[in-house]
Amino acid sequence: MPRSDFWSGLVVAGFGLLALLWMIPNYAGSNPFAQMPPELVPNIAAWTMIVCGGIVALGGLVRMLRDGVSPVSAEVNWRAIGWALWPFVYVGVAIWVMTFVKLTWFGVFLIGGMLFLLGERRWYMILGCSVVPVVLLYVLSVYLMRVGVV
Amino acid sequence: MDLSAVGAAAAEALTLASFIGIGGGVLLGYVVGVIPGLSRSVAISIAIPMTFYMSPYIAISFLIGLSKGTAAGSAVSAILLNAPGEASSAATALDGYPMAKAGKPKTALQIGLIASVIGDILATIILIFVAIPFARVALMFGPYEMAAILAFALVFIAGLSGGNIFKGLAAGGLGIFLGTIGLDNQTGLPRLTFGYTELMDGMPLIAVAIGTLALSEMFVQSEKLRYDRANMSVQLKNDPNDHVTMPILRRIMPTILRGTGVGTFVGALPGLGPSVGSFMSYGMAQRAAKDPSTFGKGEPKGIAASESADNAVIPAALIPLFGLGIPGNVSAALLIGAFAIHGITVGPLLLRDNPELLYSIFAGMILASIIMLALGWFGLMVFAQITKVPPHVVIPIVIFFCLAGMMLQGYGTFGLVILIAFAVLGYLMKKYDYSFVTFLVAFIITPMLELNLRQSIILSRGNWEILLNRPIALFFIACTALALVMLILRTVRTGKPAANAPAD
Numbered sequence: 001m002p003r004s005d006f007w008s009g010l011v012v013a014g015f016g017l018l019a020l021l022w023m024i025p026n027y028a029g030s031n032p033f034a035q036m037p038p039e040l041v042p043n044i045a046a047w048t049m050i051v052c053g054g055i056v057a058l059g060g061l062v063r064m065l066r067d068g069v070s071p072v073s074a075e076v077n078w079r080a081i082g083w084a085l086w087p088f089v090y091v092g093v094a095i096w097v098m099t100f101v102k103l104t105w106f107g108v109f110l111i112g113g114m115l116f117l118l119g120e121r122r123w124y125m126i127l128g129c130s131v132v133p134v135v136l137l138y139v140l141s142v143y144l145m146r147v148g149v150v
Numbered sequence: 151m152d153l154s155a156v157g158a159a160a161a162e163a164l165t166l167a168s169f170i171g172i173g174g175g176v177l178l179g180y181v182v183g184v185i186p187g188l189s190r191s192v193a194i195s196i197a198i199p200m201t202f203y204m205s206p207y208i209a210i211s212f213l214i215g216l217s218k219g220t221a222a223g224s225a226v227s228a229i230l231l232n233a234p235g236e237a238s239s240a241a242t243a244l245d246g247y248p249m250a251k252a253g254k255p256k257t258a259l260q261i262g263l264i265a266s267v268i269g270d271i272l273a274t275i276i277l278i279f280v281a282i283p284f285a286r287v288a289l290m291f292g293p294y295e296m297a298a299i300l301a302f303a304l305v306f307i308a309g310l311s312g313g314n315i316f317k318g319l320a321a322g323g324l325g326i327f328l329g330t331i332g333l334d335n336q337t338g339l340p341r342l343t344f345g346y347t348e349l350m351d352g353m354p355l356i357a358v359a360i361g362t363l364a365l366s367e368m369f370v371q372s373e374k375l376r377y378d379r380a381n382m383s384v385q386l387k388n389d390p391n392d393h394v395t396m397p398i399l400r401r402i403m404p405t406i407l408r409g410t411g412v413g414t415f416v417g418a419l420p421g422l423g424p425s426v427g428s429f430m431s432y433g434m435a436q437r438a439a440k441d442p443s444t445f446g447k448g449e450p451k452g453i454a455a456s457e458s459a460d461n462a463v464i465p466a467a468l469i470p471l472f473g474l475g476i477p478g479n480v481s482a483a484l485l486i487g488a489f490a491i492h493g494i495t496v497g498p499l500l501l502r503d504n505p506e507l508l509y510s511i512f513a514g515m516i517l518a519s520i521i522m523l524a525l526g527w528f529g530l531m532v533f534a535q536i537t538k539v540p541p542h543v544v545i546p547i548v549i550f551f552c553l554a555g556m557m558l559q560g561y562g563t564f565g566l567v568i569l570i571a572f573a574v575l576g577y578l579m580k581k582y583d584y585s586f587v588t589f590l591v592a593f594i595i596t597p598m599l600e601l602n603l604r605q606s607i608i609l610s611r612g613n614w615e616i617l618l619n620r621p622i623a624l625f626f627i628a629c630t631a632l633a634l635v636m637l638i639l640r641t642v643r644t645g646k647p648a649a650n651a652p653a654d
Contacts, residue, residue, distance in 0.1 A: 031337045094553065115542070115543065118375060118542035150554065
């Protein structure tokens with residue numbers, strides 16, 4: 001917990017700093033004649049992230065020093081990380097495929113593939129659970145919303 | 151109250167389209183609620199794109215019906231599986247599961263249903279009688295008061311909706327920062343769009359909501375599958391002695407009324423959410439009992455206390471929404487998005503500009519409660535079967551509907567990239583205990599907060615002394631400062647949040 005607080009606090013404060021020093025000056029625009037400049041609220045938000053993220057990181061650091069915990073762990077469970085990561089990769093690849101093929105046309109494979117990877121082996125479950133949602137989407141988009149196949 | 155508008159609202163609620171829309175919402179909510187891991191906010195965020203083709207009244211009533219259905223449905227899995235569909239039904243499982251294991255699953259489910267429906271209807275009636283006078287008063291508020299109230303609500307939610315206050319405020323800061331993306335409405339210039347024309351209208355709300363709530367939750371659930379795949383559902387049998395009786399009803403009625411009061415009070419306060427309401431009500435019922443030792447062993451009052459409060463929170467959370475335009479929790483924040491999609495500004499102006507719609511929504515809410523009772527009573531056996539659906543079957547289907555929701559919205563590949571980016575963000579926020587509730591509420595109310603702040607600064611010409619003539623604004627500024635100091639002190643002293651429950 002102190003380790004995760006330390007690193008997450010650093011990331012939040014770092015993002016706040018990035019926003020304050022690079023994003024807001026370059027992309028928030030400015031209006032010297034406005035009574036409330038457009039960068040005011042983003043600046044307040046960035047400072048909130050810096051201060052609060054900094055306090056969270058500092059709290060984590062103090063607890064790590066008190067408990068003698070190292071900021072990085074030597075034990076990395078790659079299998080657990082892999083299990084946590086693969087759904088992100090799977091959805092990321094699905095989004096890439098969706099730039100070429102409509103979701104309705106490959107939805108059956110998207111659901112079926114994930115069901116298989118999650119351990120489902122009964123063919124009728126894979127078929128039923130893959131086809132029914134796709135048919136529902138087809139009816140919703142084509143007949144109810146009339147936006148065509150998505 | 152305009153009686154002709156009330157009559158028209160009642161007539162609209164009794165149309166076939168209304169029955170289908172609201173009934174569909176409650177049914178879908180029930181199914182989602184029964185499945186552990188699928189929360190109310192996940193269901194609403196995925197369902198919003200489905201409401202595009204509906205009229206504003208049907209769309210909003212559908213979503214409120216969905217919300218009510220999930221609250222009632224989550225009790226089914228809490229009682230039969232000991233795995234609450236929602237965090238707020240965890241208190242129901244404390245007595246519901248032992249009662250089901252003792253051979254009375256149907257009785258436990260019926261007690262939960264009756265408590266849910268009574269709590270829901272009474273809180274809806276309170277909402278109707280409180281929200282309208284509340285909105286009338288709020289119409290007199292200017293930008294000073296609204297800016298102060300919004301800031302107070304944000305700090306309150308950051309402190310109470312899980313995680314420590316600093317993490318809550320950091321999440322709020324990120325929400326505000328991302329909420330400022332888009333065209334600046336004073337200068338008309340793009341702000342923080344990084345040259346992407348797709349961001350001119352701001353970060354797409356549906357992508358942010360579905361990514362942070364639904365898709366990230368599916369990633370969390372799929373990670374949990376590695377460690378836990380057990381399903382220990384209690385079977386529902388046709389036992390003639392297993393049903394709720396009049397003596398039981400008479401015994402639990404005072405508990406239901408107390409639970410409704412607690413749920414309504416908690417729901418009306420921003421940031422607390424149904425989990426706090428149901429546990430608070432459960433604790434009060436236990437303290438009020440002659441023999442508190444029966445609680446946790448299948449006590450009917452335990453189920454009644456938890457379920458009545460859980461369901462009373464949902465209509466009560468709409469009091470600040472309809473009265474002030476402030477979302478008290480994620481579900482209410484998502485409703486703001488749904489209203490915006492249909493071109494309606496929610497808050498006190500709704501009463502002035504569109505009273506018929508407001509009355510129709512109230513009528514639809516009462517109808518949803520009645521449908522909930524009928525569906526729950528007659529569909530008990532069917533819903534009990536849904537508890538057998540394993541999570542690994544649910545996850546791919548929900549992910550598919552998350553992607554489908556974005557495509558239906560018409561954002562294309564850009565929207566999908568935003569979606570997965572926010573899913574990663576939501577996953578990390580859940581993993582590292584940063585309040586995604588505060589993040590989302592901050593993201594949604596930022597345009598309103600900024601507009602009111604800007605109007606205040608322009609009207610006052612930068613002279614802060616004008617606040618001395620604005621006692622309500624001054625009161626809320628003082629409350630914000632006080633809440634901030636108290637929440638920080640509490641976090642520093644105890645190292646724990648004031649209430650560690652998601653305000654869903």
